[in-house]
Amino acid sequence: MSLLSRPKLSSNGCYQDITPKSANWDFVGFKAYELEPANFKFDRNRK
Secondary structure (H helix, E strand, O other), X not given: OOOOOOOOOOOOXXXXXXXXXHXXXXXXXXXXXXXXXXXXXXXXXXX
16 A cells, blocks of 8 residues: 555646545545635734
């Protein structure tokens, strides 16, 4: 069993799609997406 998963970029921007079955886990999976840069301002002082 390999612990590495090579990224493959799909047409919707998803480059990792790990399911519980593919990772031999019981519950949790995840997807990772390549996102376009966003235009927003981050304010550290906002509460």
